[in-house]
Amino acid sequence: MVEIFLRTLPFFAIIALGYWAGRTRFFSEEATAYLTKFVFYFALSAMLFRFAANLRLAEVFDGRLIIAYLLGSAVVYGIATAVALLRGLDMQTSAVEAQCAVIGNVGFLGLPMFVMLFGEASIGPMMLVLATDLIVFSSLIVILINGARDGRMSLAILRTIALGLLRNPMIVSISLGLAWSALALPIPDPMNDFLAILGGAATPGALFAIGASLAGKSAERVQVAGWLTFCKLILHPLAVAIAVLVLIPLDAFSAVIVVSAAAMPVAGNVYMLAQHYGIAPHRVSAAILFSTAFSILTFPVIMAWVQSGQPPGG
Template sequence: MLAIFLKTLPFFLVIGTGWLAGRTRFFPPEATGWLTKFVFYFALSAMLFRFAATLDVASLFDPAFVLAYLSGSAALWALGFAVARWRRQPLAAAAMEAHTAMTGNTGFLGVPMLVVLLGERAIGPVLMVLTIDMVVFSTLITLIVTAARQGRVRLSTLVPLLRGIVSNPMIVSMLAGLAWAGLQLPMPGPLDEFLALLGASATPGALFAIGASLAGRAAERMGPALWLSFAKLVLHPLAVGIAALAVFGVEPYAAGVMIAAASLPVAGNVYILAQYFGTAVQRVSAAILISTAASIATVPVVIHWITKG
């Protein structure tokens, strides 16, 4: 257990360094925004493309894996929604809380960390989780909040939603990498070295950006935020673990990667959505802060459990 904690500690120390730099304003919010943009559009995209280009496309898609993650995450989504409605939250706010409870920081934290901790075999399952979160559940929250605000979903809503999905650099880089792998194209040495060099900056850049972005968050609305953090860090991996291992019989290693991805703290892009829709902003912000801090202790426990079989 101590060995796993020590392996995960450097990742969280980089996050802490970013938080300290942001808190002291040595790294101002404007710098955080530009660093995040660099990681999102360049470094992380290079890493994802290079990862995807090395995959065996024929064996990547596992229906049992997809169904397990979808059903486990959907069950937690429904629980989060029910709890919010029980607290008499409006439909849009309840949907945002449900989205917060099951959307992990797979892109900026999961891809760099889990591949290092669990090995390169984790690439395929991590990318599958990332794709499901971005395509299925981000679409779901947008449709529900829009329907709650406008009374119905219009075609004018769907067009920019689809445009946003297909223009997302993480999705584009993954699809381009998978196409490269599917066509069995050779990877020229200079291109591979370029992608490796640029992609290597994704891990420290993303972790530093996470920490710097947390510096401006306040822990308000503690009650709901604590519940959402507990749901994300504990209930989400438990739900997908039951679905993967007890219901759909997912291969143990892939199931372990899925559970590890589900144990990650709340993703920062949930705050962007909450701010865009103007709903549950304080709860989401506090849940990101609390879940990220608590994950220093919870993620090593999950990784330890996975690696011990």
Template sequence: MLAIFLKTLPFFALIGTGWLAGWLRLFSAEATAALTRFVFYFALSAMLFGFAAALDIRQLFDPRFALAYVGGSTALWLLAAAAARSRGASASGSRGASASEAAMLAHTSVIGNTGFLGVPMLVVLLGPAAIGPVLMVLTIDLVVFSTLITLIVAAARHGRVSLGTLLPVLRGLIGNPMIVAMLAGLGWSALRLPLPAPATEFLTLLGGAATPGALFAIGASLALQPARLPGTAATLSFAKLVLHPASVALAAWLLAVEPTAAGVMVAAAALPVAGNVYILAHHFRLAEEQVSTAILLSTAVSILTLPLVIHLITKG
């Protein structure tokens, strides 16, 4: 346990360094946004392309794995949404959350920081065998659950889902550099062509900036987010850090998912709330304070919970 904690500590130390830089105003909001764009569009995309290009496509898509992750996450999603609707999780606290607000809170409970934290951390901690399962979780989060929350909010607000609602979702998926990078890498892998040495060096150099850049950007962005409504945030953090990995672990066990892949799935589910959840909350003007505080709190607490989960996984 101590050895794993020490291995994860440098990752969280980078997040803490970014937070300190943001808190001291040594790194402005504009600088944080620019660094995030660099990581999102360039460094992380290079890393994902390199991973996918060296991956057999059969290692990426495992129907049983996908069903277990989607099933376990959906079960928690429905539980969190029902709790928000019945327990008065709205900002005013005087009534149950609206359908769209409950959907956003449920989304918060199942979307982890797989792209910026999970990809670089879990591949280092769990080895190359984690690449396929981590990319699978990232794809499901980006394609399935991000689409789901958009459609639910549109249906709740307008009473229906129209073509005008679907087109922005499709444009967002097609234009997402992480999805594009993974598809391009898998396409290259399908051609069974070796990467030229200069291209390999380029991807290594650029992709090498993804881990420190992403972690620093996470910390700096956390320093800029408001921290309020701790009760709701604590509930959401508990759901994300404890209930989510437990739920997908149960689903993986029921569906007899291959043990190594199941372990990576559980570790990915144990990641803290993703920063892009706040982007969605801000865009839809839904539960912004609850979501931002949940991101901050779950990231801080995951310094302790994530090494424990990984320790349990490595012990079988």
């Protein structure tokens, strides 16, 4: 476990550096926003397209993995929703809290980190997890929030979901990359070098942007943030582990990747959704801050556990 902690420490050190830059105002909120845009629309998209273009969908697609991940995530989503409703919250706020419980920072933190930790073999499983989060759960929260506001489903909601997916550069870059691969088109050397150089900025840029954005997060709603952090860092990987190791067993490597992906801290796009709809942005902000900080310790433990097949400390 110590070895895993030391291997992951440099990633969190870059996040800490970004946090320092944002906290001291060396990096302004505006600068952080533009860095995030650069990573999201350019560097990360280039990396995802290049990876996807060198994959074959038939080799990457694993229905068992998707079902197992969805099963484990759905259990935690249900628990978080039930607890929120029992506390007297409305469905919209409950949906936001449930989103915090299962949507990890797979795109900005997980994918770049896992490529360096596990090699390019981790790309396929990670893309499936990322696509599942973006397509299933990002659509679900839009349905629940708009359905609760309007009191019914409508074509407008489906249109909002479709446009959101079409405008998401991660979905677009993965889809274009897989289409390129399906057409068996070679990537010209200049294009490959261009994508490699631009995509190389994704890892340090994303980690630094995560840290700088955390500097602006509040620590309000501490008890709720603590509960959501527990759901995301402990319950989610535990439920997914039961699904991929016991209920729908995957091969050892895929199981490690999927459970480790579930152990990622709360994703920043949950805050963007909460802010956009004006629903509990402060508790989401605190959950992102807490889960990212605590994941420095919990992520190595979860990863060591699933690799060894033994309970933590066992």
